[in-house]
Amino acid sequence: MGVVVPLGEKNDGGRASLQPLLDLVAPDMERINETILSHAQSHVDMIPQLAGHLINSGGKRLRPMLTLATSRMFGYEGEHHIPLATAVEFMHTATLLHDDVVDESDWRRGKKAARLIWGNQASVLVGDYLLGQAFKMMVETGILEALRILSNAAAIIAEGEVLQLAAQNDVSTTEDAYMEVIDAKTAALFSAAAELGAVVAKRPREEQEALVSYGRNLGIAFQLVDDALDYAGESDKLGKATGDDFREGKITLPVVLSYRRGSGEERAFWKRVMEKGEQREGDLEQALEIMNRHDAITGTMERARHYGAIARDAMAWFPQSGPRDALMEAVDFCIARVS
């Protein structure tokens, strides 16, 4: 298929790594795992079973990590970052469960989607259960500002999902309209997760806002890279088969760019495969050829780097420290991630 995704690099030219961030949050992450397991318990067997399937399915838990790492950056010594970070992960997991039902997805992170094992019904209801648990955990912290941030994120995420559904399969979606969707459905939770660090540590508003900007732009970059990898990645490394978005007729930035930059004939191709859903043998290869011809994947990566740079600059505003540098390197890692 021959599409080369340029890797992100650290400022010193070395390969970006998530390791400094992982090391920073490792002790807290243990506690998050315990909190996740204890709050996904229920005497209704299906709940821990289904939740466990998703929770143990190898996600990086990047979102809760943001809450933990930003708390650490401020030297926060309290306990509230643990339930809040867990609530963030539960909100994310609930969204995945509902997304799989809405998208009729068969796979999630290289594992069979929960809906295929337990059914759509259980996926909807266990998603609701996890949202309820998330909400309870936040409330128990008693931090109203954290509640404001997370309830706001929940409403924005859901609105973004509906927006995406309404624009579904429309290949003439503009780049701006697409950005609006991912700003809501992906970036809002990254932003909230990062902001919470400043909230628990009671930092001034300008620091809180810097974290909002960091999280939001990192989230956008992360989603765009995800979109690019769906066409350019290696299936086995990603836990996601190349071409999943294509097969589901999901409009992402590589398609938006290909359609806008393409010829009349190419546009007819996109309309057939994405809007009408008429896909034949060889269509994915042709899609990749068209994308290559118009630099749609490298274009998507360029956009991702743009947002990544904004995230780095938002973080650069803080005084140099180990945690700050780990958070900055995480941006490069997200852009470079192929493993």
Next chain:
Amino acid sequence: MGVVVPLGEKNDGGRASLQPLLDLVAPDMERINETILSHAQSHVDMIPQLAGHLINSGGKRLRPMLTLATSRMFGYEGEHHIPLATAVEFMHTATLLHDDVVDESDWRRGKKAARLIWGNQASVLVGDYLLGQAFKMMVETGILEALRILSNAAAIIAEGEVLQLAAQNDVSTTEDAYMEVIDAKTAALFSAAAELGAVVAKRPREEQEALVSYGRNLGIAFQLVDDALDYAGESDKLGKATGDDFREGKITLPVVLSYRRGSGEERAFWKRVMEKGEQREGDLEQALEIMNRHDAITGTMERARHYGAIARDAMAWFPQSGPRDALMEAVDFCIARVS
């Protein structure tokens, strides 16, 4: 079909009415309607369309009424009961949307189910949106105790829904197991709605607990009457076709009682129509005959009156007042409702 449901009566022997409660909350209810409309707004058209379909579909809004009426009973003069009662209604509406998807229902209150018009996907996502809005509204009041109550209710409701799904179609469900389901999926929100009145008015714990008991038992009675009416009601008055639960293979108390009280042959009938879902012409009539033979519907109504009596006694603990009496009469109305 010849099943007679005994009507509830007021203590003075007259017909119970919801009118005193409706009159009590009428001015606040106007504000609830405005709050509902303004919070179901979005530039994503599908959200106000779908939410409007459900919100305007003629529900009695009994749950928010409980918050309003209990607040009034304490002479509460503030503003917080409005967003809290609206949040209760949004939580309820979100549950209905998700329920219809899970149950594959075609009708809701005599109108086409939203999922048939906008699709299952939109129903899942707009449900999430309404939950997010509910959460935002509660957080804006800044009353942590109210947040604790409603987040707890959200988790319990979702757990009850999963429990119901797991027990689905099992005709040998015990009465206790069935009661556990409705205690969670229906009574928890009634209970929370009533309790909020004591919370906004900052009443002592014992009064709060009396309202928990009132709401919970009213909710159970309400659900049991609903179950009975599905077999004994008149379709056009209910906005729900007689036999809906039967056709969907939903196990409710009339079925639980009929199965437990029935002969081997009758049990085989229930297994065929409810568990295997093999329904033929005349099966609903036969189901009603079996129910009649074993007093399963009158038995369900007896249980409902038991819980109704507990609700009345919980309320009787408060000094006599117009609002208190309206709340007590509402119990009788719920048991008597055929209109």
